[in-house]
Amino acid sequence: MANQIGGMGLLTIFVLAVFVGFEVVSKVSSTLHTPLMSGANAIHGVVLVGAILITGVSSGPAQITLGLIAIVLGTVNMVGGFVVTDRMLRMFSARRGEERR
Amino acid sequence: MSTGAQFGYLIAAICFILALKGLSAPKTARYGNWAGAAGAVIAVAVTLSVGHLQHLGLILGAVAVGAVIGVPAATRVKMTAMPQLVAIFNGVGGGAAALVALIEFLTVASQSSKIAMGDQAATVFTVLVGSVSFAGSMVTFAKLQELMTTRPVVLPAGRWISGAVFVAAVGLAVAGLPVRSTGLLVTLLLVSLGLGVLFVLPVGGADVPIVISLLNAFTGLTVAASGYVLGNTLLIVAGTLVGASGTILTRLMAAAMGRPLTGILFGAFRASVAGPAAAAQNRPVRSGTPEDIAILLGYARKVIVVPGYGLAVAQGQHTIRELADLLTARGVKVAYGIHPVAGRMPGHMNVLLAEANVPYESLLEMDEANMELSSADVALVVGANDVVNPAARTSPGAPIYGMPILNVDSAAAVVFCKRSLRPGFAGIENELLYDPKTTLLFGDAKESLSKVVAAVKAL
Structure with a gap:
């Protein structure tokens, strides 16, 4: 499966993404450390996509069972992560809304 | 995979970058978080619609099960227990990535005998790091939930055991490169789980948040590696973004605590000395009644409140706000000094106080708070301990030595609202409790604050 772009292409994407990742969060106020960690945590829930793809081409009960477990885990990570992050951030913005009034 | 699907993944990747950027301000x-969620929805929708997927019913069912578990957990968790939840979410993500790599391995193993070195390396990496992240996160959960001791757990010869397990894991990983053995990979998975447990056990309570952040970065890299295994660009981009930003974030957090990362991870091995704890038990302290405290606060000109996790546990945020409002009405200047790691995670206290509608402008960050403290009449410490412990400045042997603290000892008087003389999360005795200018108010934070509120009203 790895050969549509080729190993070198994938490696290039990886290295460039490292720089982007360093760059986007270089300055963060400590107030936002917790939501940022939680949000980043939700983003790696995208492993769900991998779990779906692999389960969709699997045959054999062992692979399918493991795949379905991976899908459940990935969904918990992704959906739960975004919801809990939003809950935290809602509190900040609710308060800001009051100040304006 | 079709060009359309690839394009969808590109949009999702852009969403994730914007999400991290947005979350930083x-x-x-x-909006950043919403961008991330939108990216995730696009990614899953594209994946489901590219077709050629078997077992679609089962897949959708599993997604539904995951959502039914995840959403209520996220909406119902108490804000005080949030760090644990983030740890669990992180752990299951790492576990999922390890499983994906394992399944791909099983599938490929049954189809061809040719071994692509890059794929194989990514597979062992994913299984190893994913399992470490999963097991490590579960131990951090147990520590934060106080299912187990929050103190560093140092096994006899722990350093050697951890070292041996680490060498075993790396050895198995290297041995797994040229051969295609399912048994070897499963053994690697089990050993890595053990390594994850051993990795987190010696970390002291106060440092656990930093470990969560580090494991978060680990999981990101794991997801990226599983993306390499699957040849999926989106997983690589998203996972790497989290891995890189998570590493930076971990360093920022460690810097906020003034501690090098290695000291946090391996500190317990050398600092197993209990510090000045033991002998201190029967020393005299000065405790006051709520009325004493009310007089102290009511006739002060400037009061700095230093809230800690104990306040949140007692759900006393609203009471402290009531007290602050009362004092302000009497002409007392009240502000909150927020330590970056007050609570259980960096920024945690800001979230908790936001929940109680404490005005944003009265929250002072540490440097500002320290300036204000030196001219304050009273520093009111509620349920905090480690973040105001002068041992961080004065006693080089203490595990928190070097951590920047709020210098409440520079205020004219200090009031501690505490349940007992028990040391804080880091397990270190606080000398300030025995200082002559300190008054202690024993009891549950919310209860004793309510009494103080009543007493201030009666002034």
């Missing part, structure tokens, strides 16, 4: 944080 207070004004845009919420």
